[in-house]
Amino acid sequence: MNRDNDNAEYQPIRHIHCSDGSQLLLASTSGQQYLLMPMPEEASRVAPHHGLLASPSGDTILNSQQYACYPTGDSKMLAETLQAKPDAREAAGMACDIMEALLHLQLQQLALPNLDAEHTLVNPHGQISLLGQHAAIADDSEQQRHNVQQAGQLLYQLLGGRPYSSLALQKLRPDLDTELLQLCQTLLDCPGPAIAITRTSLAQLQDWLVRQQRFIRTEGNQQAALEQLLQRMRHSPDFPALSQAISAINHIGNADSERLQVLAEIILKDFSLTNKLLKVVNAANFSQFGGSVSTVSRAIVILGFDTIRNLALTLLLFEHMHNRSHAQEVRDVATKALFCGLLARSLARRSRMQEAEEALICGMFQQLGELLCVYYFRNEYRLIHKKISAGSSAAQAVQHTLGLSYATLGASTADMWSFPERIVSSLEPYPLGPVRQPQHSAARLRMLGNLANELTHLLTGPSGIRAGQVQPLLVRYERACALEANTLHEVITETQAEFANYLQEWSGEATPQGNAQHLKTAALGPHPDSQHPAPAAELEASYVHTTPATTSLLSSGIQDITTTLLGNYQLNDLLRMILEIMYRAVGFDHVLLCTRDPRQNTLHARFGFGEDTAALLPQFKIDLQQQDNAFCIAMERNVDIFIEDASAPAISSHIPRWYRQLDLAQTFIIFPLVLEKRKIGFLYGDKKQAHSLPLRPDELNLLKTLRNQALLAIRQKQN
Structure with missing residues (x-):
């Protein structure tokens, strides 16, 4: 939508005088409204895309002034919404969005030219978008510091209900939480490097929100309903x-010098629990260490305290819940x-998160409220389902029948059982709208539990509506846990395989119901990969057996990359490590990293390993306009392609x-690097002779893991 002359497509509505002295122009065209922001006279940088930075749809010239055109859609300027003063939690949420966007810019060594209530859009869900992507200022630490102070002024305005002034915020809001007052002052003072203040403030804001939104602190009738239900269970x-039993396990803390011994003693007190736990430990899911485990103490040493603790808690709960006459109803909820x-x-x-074992508990306990209801309040549970059958939503039916939500019942019980605060707070459902990026461990657990819960509800719901709800779910969580559709399908398939093993190990049921x-x-x-088959079926890979040395070398290499990702690293160094692992483990003749040149829409080989690689690099160039070839197909459809014989007629x-x-x-393999629909490049490996690269499925999966680690490294450096 580039405009090269004054034209009447944009109809000015009014000039907006901003608090920093600049001006915006509100205009309309084709029934849509736009905020027009002046373009800088000197060349500026365009900030990388981010969900919290508004993107201009083009530019235009009006009255000899060039503008970037930002569509407003259903959003409003933050300045227009401040008349209805948001409460402290809403203000903190908006401040989180602002700080997250600033952190994204600071990591790219960029700053915004303007940051005030007029250059800030807010949508109906309360999510913030900042204007100025087209005019980002590069390498200006003073402007970055100024942005942090402007964010503090915005927080002051959000909390105080009036523009920033020398009047202390505490005078305007004597009722305000001291922590928020101090945080706002820290932003206003910015007593240190901008990026450090931004990172720390963002984490503090999110931590404050989690603690303020503890939804089990109920009042009035809901509190009475909760007490009545808890009393009936007691x-x-x-x-x-x-x-x-559950509380005893949860009370074992890190301060206990003999905590392994204490956990073993608690488990051994329950003969049934001991037998069941050892049966599961010796089953396929835990057998990678080899040999047979005959004692609980050895199981704890081998698998670790957290794994055995979580397994014991899970078995305690689920074994207990199966002992009822209405077992199938209970079993349905328990298996979910x-x-x-x-x-x-x-x-x-x-996602390479360290909280994997705790995530298991947080995910399971998303269903704890429903599990307690079906087990202890059978009549109410059946009444809930009658109301749902009559047309009520599930949430309404539960609230009207119990007087509170399943989430509140589950979190209150987990709190009573002395589960850590981070697990209890993870059970809080997210409101509608985009999910913020988690900045600390407790927030990550809440995100993982909620995402798993929403996916499980999709999978247990009507099959006809699932496909249409996948993309909205990915968009909702794109900032918190960036997943592509094909990765999501792979995760679900992996989970289903684990799930089948657990069902057999725990219940012994060969045919679950x-x-x-x-x-x-x-x-x-x-x-997604099955929706667009390659032009020729022969582009599909076929695999035969190879020696186990490849698997061992790939696995060791993946572990090395994982360790590297947790520390400080240079992106190119890590990508070279990945290529070297591929080269040594598989025995490729050449391995290359190719990346996209967006100006020419081509892919160029950047570096690699193999004979005469230096001479090969300048010749290895792919024109992405030529769609009908293996390299472009791999990139366009984000599919891995394995060519066993390039001279075959169909190939x-x-x-x-x-x-x-x-x-x-004659034989080569392509692993595309596509991040959030952005075509970055691909990893390439080849062998001179046709059919000379046999790969087993497990080896191919390890190569894919290396590719995913490359994507993770690229994402981390971009963030």
């Missing part, structure tokens, strides 16, 4: 013993909870002419 003959926990753990592992059977096979919809038409002229290799 009077159940079996509940006190269960509570005592188990699947949700395994899914949360898989998501944590895929109800929810268990459904969750073993449910899918969100067609796998040769998909091999570009320049590649054939190089006479490089």
Whole structure:
């Protein structure tokens, strides 16, 4: 939408005088409103895309002034919304968005030219978007510091209900939390490097929000309903013993010098729990260490305290819940909870988060309220489902029947059982709208539990609506846990395999019923890679057996990369490590990293390993405009392609002419690097002779893991 002359497509509505002395122009065209922001006379940098930075749709010239055009959509200027003063939690949430956007810019060594209530948009969900992406200021530490102070002025305005002035915020809001007052003053003073203040303030804001939004602190009728339900459970003959056992395990803290011994003693007190735990430990999911485990103490030493503690808690709860006459109803909810926990753990592992074991508990306990209801309040549970059948939403039916939500019941019980605050707070559901990026461990656990819960609800819901809800879910969580659709399908498939093993190990049921059977096979919809098959079926890979040395070398290399990702590293150094691992482990003749040149829309080989690589690099160039070749197909559709014989009649038409002229290799493999639909490049490996690169499925998966680690490294450096 570039405009090169004065034209009437944009109809000015009014000039907006901003608090920093600049001006914006509100204009409309084709029934849509835009905020027009002046373009700088000198060249400036365009900030990288981020969900909290508004993107201009183009530019125009009006009255000899060039403007960047920002569509407002259903958003309003923050200045227009401040008349209805937000409460402290809403203000802190908006401040979180502002600080997250600033941190993104600071990591790119950029700053915004303007940051005030007029250059800030807010949508109906309360999410912030900052104007100025087109005019980012590079390498200006003073402007970055000024942005932090401007963010403090905005927070002052949000909390105080009036523009920033020398009047102390405490005078305007004597009721305000001291922590928020101090945080606002820190931003206003910015007593240190801008990026350090931004990072620390963002973490403090999110931590404050989590603590303020503890939803189990109920009042009035809801508190009375909660007390009544808890009292009914306490009077159940079996509940006190269960509570005592779970609380005893949760009270083992890091300060206990003999905590392994204490945990072993608690488990050994329950003969049934001991046998069940050892059975699970010796089953396939935990057998990677080899040999048979015959004692709880050895299980703790081998698998670790956290793993055995979480396994014991899970077994205690689920073994207890199966002992009822209405077992199938209980089993359906229990298996849904188990699947949700395994899914949360898989998501944590895929995202390289350290909280994987705790994520299992946080995921399972998303269903704790429903599990307690079906077990202890059978009549109410059936009434809830009658109301749902009559047309009520699930949330309404639960609230009207119990007087509170499943989440509140589950979190209150977990709190009573002495689960850590980070686990209890993880059970709080997210409101509608985008999910913020978690800045600390407790926030990550809440994000993992909620995402796993929403996915589990999708999988247990009507199959006809699942496919249409996947993309909105990915968009909702894109800032918190960036996942692509094909990765999500892979995570679910992995979880289903684990789930099937657990069902066999825990219950011994070869043919599970109800929810268990459904969750073993449910899918969100067609796998993205299956929706656009390659032009020739022969582009699909076929695999044969190779020696186990490849697997061992790849696994060791992946561990090395994982360790490197946790420390400080240079991106190019890490990418070279990945190429070297591929080169040594598989025995490629050449391995290359190719990256995209957006100006020419081409892919260029940057570095690699193999014979005469230096001479090969300048010749290895792909034109992305030529769509019908293996390299462009891999990039366009984000699919891995394995060519076993480039000279085969069905394949040769998909091999570009320049590649054939190089006479490089007859067998090669391409792993595209695509991050949030951005085509970054690909990893390439080849062998001279046709059919000379046999790969087993497990080896291919390890190579894919290396590619995913490359993407993770790129994402971390970009953030």
